[in-house]
Amino acid sequence: MTAESTLRADIVEIGRRMYARGYTASNDGNISVRLGADRLLMTPKSVCKGFMTPDMMCITDLDGKKIQGDRDPSSEMLMHLEVYRQRPDAQAVVHAHPPTATGFAVAGIPLDRAVLAEVLTTLGSIPIAEYATPSTKELPEAVRKYIKAHDGMLLANHGALTVGGDLYAAYYKMETIEHFAHISLVARMLGRENLLPREEVDRLQGLRGTYGIKAPAPICADPDDAGLAAGDASCQVVQAPQGSGARLVADVLSRVAPNPSAETGGLAAPKPSAEAGEIRLTYRELSALIEEAIRSLR
Numbered sequence: 001m002t003a004e005s006t007l008r009a010d011i012v013e014i015g016r017r018m019y020a021r022g023y024t025a026s027n028d029g030n031i032s033v034r035l036g037a038d039r040l041l042m043t044p045k046s047v048c049k050g051f052m053t054p055d056m057m058c059i060t061d062l063d064g065k066k067i068q069g070d071r072d073p074s075s076e077m078l079m080h081l082e083v084y085r086q087r088p089d090a091q092a093v094v095h096a097h098p099p100t101a102t103g104f105a106v107a108g109i110p111l112d113r114a115v116l117a118e119v120l121t122t123l124g125s126i127p128i129a130e131y132a133t134p135s136t137k138e139l140p141e142a143v144r145k146y147i148k149a150h151d152g153m154l155l156a157n158h159g160a161l162t163v164g165g166d167l168y169a170a171y172y173k174m175e176t177i178e179h180f181a182h183i184s185l186v187a188r189m190l191g192r193e194n195l196l197p198r199e200e201v202d203r204l205q206g207l208r209g210t211y212g213i214k215a216p217a218p219i220c221a222d223p224d225d226a227g228l229a230a231g232d233a234s235c236q237v238v239q240a241p242q243g244s245g246a247r248l249v250a251d252v253l254s255r256v257a258p259n260p261s262a263e264t265g266g267l268a269a270p271k272p273s274a275e276a277g278e279i280r281l282t283y284r285e286l287s288a289l290i291e292e293a294i295r296s297l298r
């Protein structure tokens, strides 16, 4: 077990990095870590994460009762307590509002497409927990659905949450989510994403063990397999096309509506504006299709 003084210093450092990178503004965000079997060390309420000092932290028990500290624990303490209850393996929890990932959370677009090998081996998919009023007991309830099977998730119209085997592992997952969101945004602005086919996703899942990555749940293709309708997710649903031996599968993005099968955080998917069967393409998408057709003719 890492010394308490080291954990306090680590929380200060991670808070400083999150604020410096724009993952939090003002007093947003919170960080906690297990301190022995039945204690948590947690950021206090109403402080800027960029300007904390080690003495500011609170110690609570696993029910949230304050044991030590001049300040009150984080306003999102209930969410942290729920994560520790559901995930005995989780040693640390980080919550922030990184702007690109939070943009996806606001748009109701989960980061669940098979795009980057690194993301698939570490986080798998990044779903969206349904909207809940911050700092109420709604939020832990929304998080509960996904937390057993995921180390990171978006919170609809709010931010992101990550867990890890130590403070830095949880923080790095937050970095990965924001980085992945940024890359996904750029690819979507460019008008297409090339996806990894299902066979490659299966191969990457097999490599998790080789890399020593302990994922909380396997990757699955079908949302029905995840048991979401029945309650908690039991696997990480990743959208990957069935490949025909190709290493990458071109996927021109639909401008009509987000993928209707995607989890939309409790929102009804927007109605397609086009008539059924009609496909609308931007000039860029049309050019890409024509270029591809010419290439295949050669």
Ligand SMILES: [Zn+2]
Binding pocket: 028, 029, 076, 095, 096, 097, 134, 158, 159
């Ligand atoms: Zn928040």
